[in-house]
Amino acid sequence: MSEYIHVLIMLVLAAATAGGMLVATSLIGPKKSFIDKMEPFECGESPIVSPKLRFSVKFYLVALFFVIFDIEAVYAYPWAVLFKELGLFGFIEMMIFLTILAIGLIYVWRRGALEWDR
């Protein structure tokens, strides 16, 4: 049990810090409310719109590509950390992975999926 005591202390400290900040701002911060500010935060989008409003599917396409190539980076991190230990074997494995991904990129590029106006 004793080894977990540090974790417990850590938890208490974190909670206290966060809680303290919230309490402090609500106590000492200035409060000026107006309509825009009271709206829920929606990443820059207007939160209340007509449901018939359409987004171009291109947004989603780009988002998808972003996610896919983002994951590439996620895989690259652990490999980079263990690069020396994995050695040549790891290097070749990673190159194969990247090659496959590159083929995907080539395909996407050549098929014109990256061009906004087609």
Next chain:
Amino acid sequence: MSWLFKDPVLLAAVLCTWLPFLSMAVILIFTRHKPQLSSYISIGAVSTSLICALYLLIKLVHVGEPVEYRTAWLIADDIIIPFGYLFDPLSLLMLLIVAVISFLVQVYSLGYMAGDPGFSRYYAFQSLFAWAMMDMVIAPGMLQLYIFWELVGLASYLLIGFYYEKWSAGQAGKKAFVMTRLGDIGFFLGLILLVLGFGDLGIVAMNEAAQAQAIPSYLITASALLIFCGVIGKSAQFPLLTWLPDAMEGPTPVSALLHSATMVAAGVYMFSRIFPFFAASPTAMAIALAIGTITMLLSSTMAMATYDIKQVWAYSTVSQLGFMVMGLAAGGYFAGVFHLTTHAGFKALLFLCSGVFIHEYHSNDMRDIGKGGGRSLKIPMVCMTVGALALSGVFPFSGFFSKEAIMGVLAAYPNKIWLLAGLLGALMTAYYSFRLIFMILFPKKVDATMPHDAVHYHQEKDDKIQIDHEEAAAGHGAAHGHGSSHGHEEGHGNVFWYMAWPLIILTTITLVLGFFQHSLEGFLLGHAADAHGGEGGHGAGHYALLIAAVSMGLAGIAWAYYEFGRKGASQEGFLARLPKTQALFANRWYIDRFLRRFLDRAIYGGLTNVFTRNDRRVIDGGIDGFCLFTIGSGRLFSFLQSGMLQYNLLVMVAAVGLVVLYFVV
């Protein structure tokens, strides 16, 4: 597939048995509209089969032990059903017989069937028959034998009803099918009994076990009797013998091939196939002997009363089959098989000869043929006489030797009544055969002025004639030879020779086959021949028998000559003076009527009522209800199956809930 080519014997066997099947498929699918090509394909296949059968015989003639190829065809846990080939002397001999007769009949049919609208179909069915029959003959197990046995029955049904436009042909086909099926039910029950009691349907295994008394005798007797029902149906034994004469509705070459030489002999073949098995049950053998004898005598009397040339040979076939069963049941394995062999030759010959007459005179009535000048067709006339002599058992034709063999076996039997019956049968056989020959040879008054085609006595042939004429008009006129060259062999060209050559070959076989008795006996019985000491009964003590049998045959011929052949003979026969007997014979001893009545009373009157009620109310009602229910519920379910995504998801979640509930509770 390489295994196939490593062993030439196996390759030959596969070619032999499966080429006809291939030809059937090709004809039915591709060449239905090219009759010439169809016939060439079929004949090519069957001639290859013939060559392969010959090769197999030569290759395996000296192999003492049966050669068996089998592969597990169906494995269902501990029941293994084999499929393959069994070559022993018996199957090799039968294979050759089937191949030879099939080949000759198919060549003959080129002439006989020329111009028929169903020419391709005819050859497809012929191929079907050849395939089924050959595979049946070389079956190593009873199940394979049974499957192909039924296929042979199917081919028979299709060929009997070949002129399906004709009502009587369709009826005859159905009758043959139903009556043989009656026997087959027994056969199948016997096989089931055997599987349950013994567990192996391999022919070799069955025979060996029966000989070694490894099977309880009641089981052998019961299953042998049930299996014998199959023989009764297929080989037209008493009381299921009346389908065979009706089967003559098919084209004459079909009658020659199926309903005399090969298919009906399948029953006898099956009997000899598991002969040791039967022999292990004296009861079954005794019953078989009695049935064979009754069949032989009854059908001989029927043959004396008919004027239809094909009917005569049909009854004669039945009686000869009965004779073979007698021989086998009396313990004469070789005698029965030998008679089967010779009978195949001469009976095919007789039918094919009759076919020439029928083709020429468009009548089945021997009086019409005689009056029309049948004697002027010299080759068929001579050949038919040879066949009739063989049938009557006159030296030196093949029938003599095989009949002697059976007589010998019967004479060795303690009870002499069977021998007497055999001799009586021989007398009647000779009588009715030569009654026919003399009727044609010495007609009462030759009416030379009457054109052949005008002989239209018989209503049932009319449709056939119509077909012939239409076809003749449609461009086969030259081949048919109607019109200018009636009655002259020379004028008939190819068609006639297609039909004549098989006759000559069969006549030759009939002439010489008898002299091969000893070599055949050695071949069939192997080493056992010495032990049996010639079961055919050619010991010195049997000369009396020999003379008795031959004199019976000659007496029959003389009797026929007295009544039909000599100048001024009445040509009416003794039966005409005994009208009641004649009616009895002509009506087939009222067997048909009895069966009919029996069926009417017992089955239609009693059982059927019950079953009909059951059918209407319970089964029909049940099935109707079931159908309505299934279709109704189908509608309902497909209504539920709306394809609404939300709904689908809901169902899935509900189902998941149920599954979880199932596991939790």
Next chain:
Amino acid sequence: MEQVMSTINLSAIYPEIILTCFSLLILLMQSFSTPRFKEYYGYVSLVGVLAALAFVVMEPSSFFAQTVVYSFNDMWVVDNYARFFKLIFLLGTGLTILISMKYLEDEAMQYGEYFALILFATIGMMIMASAGELITLFLGLELMSLSLYVLAGYTRVRMVSNEAALKYFILGSFATGFLLYGIALIYGSTGTTSIRAVAASVGKYGLYSPGLVMGMAMLVVAFGFKAALVPFHMWTPDVYEGAPAPITAFMSAGPKAAAFAAFARVFMEGLPALQMEWTWLIWIMAALTMTIGNVIALVQDNIKRMLAYSSIAHAGYVLVAFLAAGELGISSVLYYLLTYTFMNIGAFAIITALSGRGEPRVFVRDYQGLGFQHPFAAVAMSLFLFSLAGIPPTGGFMGKFYIFSAAVKEGYIGLAVIGVVNSVVSVYYYLRVTVAMYMEEPSSVREAEAAAPIFSPALVIAIFISAYGVLSLGLFPSSYVAIVKQSFLALQ
């Protein structure tokens, strides 16, 4: 580090590597496509399938050698069971490619993606068959499913095709969620995702961990969805009807077999100790699947939809054999799936040929009089339908025979009776097509002439291969049974 590398046996995944290379090659071809390339996608993918097939059969050793190769820390298993399934998948894929080529040309949709996706789906199935571990299995299943979602909507100008793809995607991802959740629960209660280790753990610590049982239930749901078992079958008719005919053929054979492959491996190898738990559940599902599939198929007029329901029913038959387990049961599963691949793809090959551009002719009435106009197609179609109905001497009969004898042997007589009754019901709707082909006149001669079926050489080859398979499985079952039994032993 040495340890990690030593357990990697690359030769165990050669077939998958080959297929991957070929599908990437097709993608590259498509990227740099010239109009000329259009012709070649099909052939290139066919070569890939054949090469993979050769490696499955020959590598790492012969089929009968009973070698079991583990690789990647037991994440990957190559035994005869997996090899047999890969054989089925590759066969189905090869036949699908053969029937697709002309179809795509007629629909003017000859893109490389089609074949690449088919190959990806096949790789996914092969991963499922070889997965020795639940996460690997999940990867394979996802690869397969994602490819199929796209393929179902491949003819994107057709509304039904779009609908099919979307429904399939939504319901399919739902099922995938269940699979992952099930895996997570099993991992939570056993501490491992390796199927063999799960078995060891379950055997050791007993059964009644609620998490384990829940996990198992989730897996049943997920596999039930992928194999289209009632009540998780709702997607099947819409998707099968909407997808292009060759893709329907593909989906009904390979992915279904893959679902059963994974199902059987997880439940027979991983959770045999829990058999008592799931027996009745499977019993009910099998009975429902057979009955509902057949009953609804009775009233369908669209032949693709009819075969969709029939494929549900066939999954029910397979489930009966699956339940019977044991040597005979699992052998029957394999035997039946092989037969089903031949007969169903064969039937769909004919449907593909007959449907015409845009697939307007997919109703039973469109088959009227086919027997007279196109005897070859009609004979082949009848053969496949007879086999589906289970009439001898076809493979379908033998397959059902083995399934029901396995069921009877294991004491599931009630289920066998339900199965046989269902077979009888099914004869009705299969023969309806045959009757239309041979005994009814075409409703309109002009219409029949207008849409002549298209028989390309590749399609005819596919029909011949399928017909050969159906007939040889029906006439010479014993040689196949020998192979199938070898495959079963691998699972022991």
